[in-house]
Amino acid sequence: MHDHTHLASRRSFVASANGHADFPLQNLPFGIFAPRDGAPRAGVAVGDMILDLDAVLAAGLLDGAAEEAAAAAEGGVLNEMLALGAGPRRVLRNRLFDLLSESSAERPRIERMLHAAKNCTLRLPARIGDYTDFYAGIQHATNVGALFRPDAPLLPNYKHVPIGYHGRASSVVSSGHPVRRPNGQRKPASEDTPSFGPSRNLDYELELGIWIGPGNALGEPIPIGKAADHIAGFCLLNDWSARDIQGWEYQPLGPFLAKNFCTTISPWIITPEAMAPFRRAQAKRPEGDPRPMDYLWNEADQAHGALELELEVFLLTPGLREKGMAPHRLSLGHASALYWTPAQLVAHHASGGCNLRPGDLLGTGTISTEGGFGSLLEITRGGKQPVQLASGETRRFLEDGDEVMLTARARRDGFASIGFGECRGAVSPAPSAR
Structure with a gap:
């Protein structure tokens, strides 16, 4: 409105x-x-x-x-x-x-x-009681799946259910806070046994954050038609990921130490009221994709529940900094790439009776498009095709001293464009592994 x-x-x-x-x-x-x-x-x-x-x-x-x-x-x-x-x-x-x-x-x-x-x-704008990270970027899910399962990139459940996991609220930090490289167990295919030490494949993930406003009572689901009323606003979110640690630990229970060392968010809550001119219809699903189940389907949400939002990722390395060069743009994408709307994520989260509370934070999952991948894992195809920088440096994954900056811009003819502010973090060395 x-x-x-x-x-x-x-x-x-x-x-x-x-x-x-x-x-x-x-x-x-x-x-x-x-x-x-x-x-x-x-x-x-x-x-x-x-x-x-x-x-x-x-x-x-x-x-x-x-x-x-x-x-x-x-x-x-x-x-x-x-x-x-x-x-x-x-x-x-x-x-x-x-x-x-x-x-x-x-x-x-x-x-x-x-x-x-x-x-x-x-x-941080609120005391975050709980943080949940979804996997709603279908292009990202397809790209990552193709690296490990070329014949079946998406698992059978992906188009039926919003996939997510519970993250760690205590390590969510505001933009500008240093990001310390984590230690953990790693076992690449080239090594016979696992070792413990600094992550060698540190990555960023471009996401949107969804702030919860009014909550729901334990055991009481949130109907999809009311889910948007529980959203207090949006922010940018970088769910830093240690890919090598993740590859060894995530089976069978999913992300743990590879994700819980740091999540960076932009510090301002962009309200639904400010975003009102920048709502758009959810992208129609390709022919043959299943219709969302009734508890996830609402005509008004499908007509206006997605966001008209352009997203960019920039990398500033020590080499670029020393030579006075501008940050390197890694990607330019769009929030329309999300397979599920914010309201669908909220409704699904509460569908089993989970009680959301004011100040809870949801991540959408990595947002990638054909021309703008939301992680280095995708850009470099698992580190096989390094990014070439104007400074003469290359990057497979993030190195100490690298700084990642996320930005977002909402535009529509006839309206003043608005942004989210920066979501940035610089990588510092891992603590001594003993």
Whole structure:
């Protein structure tokens, strides 16, 4: 549903917001930030600035549902605000839009509540109780399957059920946090016995994160027609993967140490309200693919449940950095490559009675398209075809000192484009293996 907050003609008195690549007035994502020498607090990104939401509340500039939502955001985490659902969140966003607009009568007061983002530290926006990673990128699943099962890349269940596993919430970090190379057991085909040491095949995975808002009671499924109401927003997500450790340990129970050492997310929650102009129909399934079961099927979700979102991955290596060269773009893809919608992932997660809670995080799984693979495993065909960089370096997998950056951009004619901000992490050496 579109309203005045989506009009491309509307401008902010915050000059950097007008035409900003990620955070124009039409976005206004929520997060947690700490100003220099200050305590963490709720904020809203607008251009190159962050509006102190706690200060807006304290100044008496909010009332009704907007006041309720902002009050729930106090305390350095957004879980209680996420729990309120779309109604109060939408009212608060609309009020902030008016306060930050070019014609705002409260400009003098609001200007004193703005902080330069470059002088602030961004934190995780919510206390993540549980993290689940799905496998909803069918092109990625096909590409990876083809490397190991050329005759049958997709297993028989893939097109019937959203595949996922429970990850580790404690190792989810905000953009910019160092990524320490993990140690683990490895056994490549060329070696007779396993060994323990640093991962030799460290990789990234390009994903979207889905923030849960209102939860559900234990034992009570979430109907597919109501699943979108439980989504509080989106972010970028890099589910770092130690491919060599994964290849040895994952059978028969799936990912473990190869995945739980670090997951990086972009720190701003991009609300469903901001994404409203950028919804699109879910891609039609190829002829012969099974129709989703009834508990996963909703006509409105199929018509508007997917996201019009362009995704990019960049790599900055020590060699590129030393020579003053730009980061190397590894891929350009699109969220339309997901085989399941965000609402279908939520409905399936709760279908057996699992209770989702405010601040839970879901990953979509790696998003790949024909022209934009979401991992080095695919780009290099398992390390057999290294990436050639302008610095003269090559990469099969990530090396110490490499930095990976994910970005996202939502575009549609007639609307101001919005972005998600950066999701970046630099690889540091593994701890001494003893």
